[in-house]
Amino acid sequence: MLAAGRDIYSSRCARCHGGSGGGGTGPKLADGEVVANFPEIADQIDLIRDGKNGMPSFAGGLSDDQLVAVARYTREVLG
Numbered sequence: 001m002l003a004a005g006r007d008i009y010s011s012r013c014a015r016c017h018g019g020s021g022g023g024g025t026g027p028k029l030a031d032g033e034v035v036a037n038f039p040e041i042a043d044q045i046d047l048i049r050d051g052k053n054g055m056p057s058f059a060g061g062l063s064d065d066q067l068v069a070v071a072r073y074t075r076e077v078l079g
């Protein structure tokens with residue numbers, strides 16, 4: 001699951017959030033930022049699914065399993 005999350009992250013998220021989650025166009029996700037801002041993984045998944053301001057919606061682009069995989073990758077590997 002985390003390997004799938006890594007592949008999704010590299011192809012869909014890294015261009016804005018940086019290869020190691022250090023940030024860029026989008027905010028930093030590493031160093032505990034994501035877990036601090038989203039104590040519940042479900043809230044983080046909602047944001048990724050729905051988008052917000054400059055953050056695109058992935059509702060049509062990622063399945064529920066893929067949303068969980070990429071959210072876990074940002075929390076458990078980058079985080």
Ligand code: HEC
Pocket residue numbers: 008009012013014015016017025026027028029033034037044047048052053054055056058070071074
């Ligand atoms: C086009 C650039 C772009 C892409 C691609 C992108 N993001 Fe974002 N992301 C943003 C921006 C900009 C924000 C800040 C949104 C706001 O709060 O105004 C954001 C916010 C977030 C946040 C909330 C961060 C926080 O601490 O508030 C998470 C989590 C996140 N993105 C995850 C992802 C994931 C996972 C992907 C890939 C599936 C992704 N993003 C793809 C630009 C992007």
